[in-house]
Amino acid sequence: MQTPHDSTASPPLLTSRDALFVDFDGTLTEIVARPELVRIERDLVPLIERTQRLLGGALAVISGRPLRELDHYLTPLQLPGAGQHGAELRVHGNATPKRRIWPGVAQAASTLRERYGGDPELLVENKGAAVALHYRAAPQRAGECENAAREIAARHGLAVIVGKMVVEVRPRGLHKGVAVEALLERPLFSGRRPVFIGDDTTDEDGFALVETRGGHGIKVGEGETRARYRLSDVDAVHRWLADSADAGARARESA
Known part of the structure; x- marks a missing residue:
């Protein structure tokens, strides 16, 4: 590589x-x-x-x-x-x-939506095979969003990837x-x-x-x-x- x-x-x-x-x-x-x-x-x-x-x-x-x-x-x-x-x-x-379809993604999406679904600064996007937490309107909350995603991903055996103003929980591999x-x-x-x-x-x-x-x-x-x-x-x-x-x-x- x-x-x-x-x-x-x-x-x-x-x-x-x-x-x-x-x-x-x-x-x-x-x-x-x-x-x-x-x-x-x-x-x-x-x-x-x-x-x-x-x-x-x-x-x-x-x-x-x-x-x-x-x-x-x-x-x-x-x-x-x-x-x-x-x-x-x-x-x-x-x-x-x-x-x-991967198990765990729906549960992760549900947890993120319960926590952040009503937050006007953040957007939870359930894509079906992954769930994204967008913080483009609140870049100062990057650390909070990444920590939350890692916690939820670990709970469901999923992986996390951090992109531009977004953190995504998705299946490993x-x-x-x-x-x-x-x-x-x-x-x-x-x-x-x-x-x-x-x-x-x-x-x-x-x-x-x-x-x-x-x-x-x-x-x-x-x-x-x-x-x-x-x-x-x-x-x-x-x-x-x-x-x-x-x-x-x-x-x-x-x-």
């Missing part, structure tokens, strides 16, 4: 031989105060479609959100990908995602690296160089996995990371995707 470092190099453009695995919040879209307030730029869906054409369809979205939410925001697209950090897996667009690995075994993605792009600590497992499979990670924003390359923000991600699609179109025209 690559040692975390402060990478500053800009990533190479995508080619038709790559497979792209991309995070949603903070990568394709800006982080907002509450998950349901996310804003989709008008040119995002056409940009994803152009990138899909370059990659022969080998583009998957890997998110902590349920896939049904991603479908809603990216309509009419229904992309291959993984929701809830791999609890849901969809190999082909328009297919019904495969879902798994469930992470984005596992999701990417599962997709790389499928014909649509196998045999390609895997590229993973994301902005959060929850994406580090994805970065580590693609490195072991001959690919590379791209970190969006600041902070130490296992990723080899870096882009500054969401706008830079969009420009990189557009530049990749443009270069691919020129290559096809000259072939």
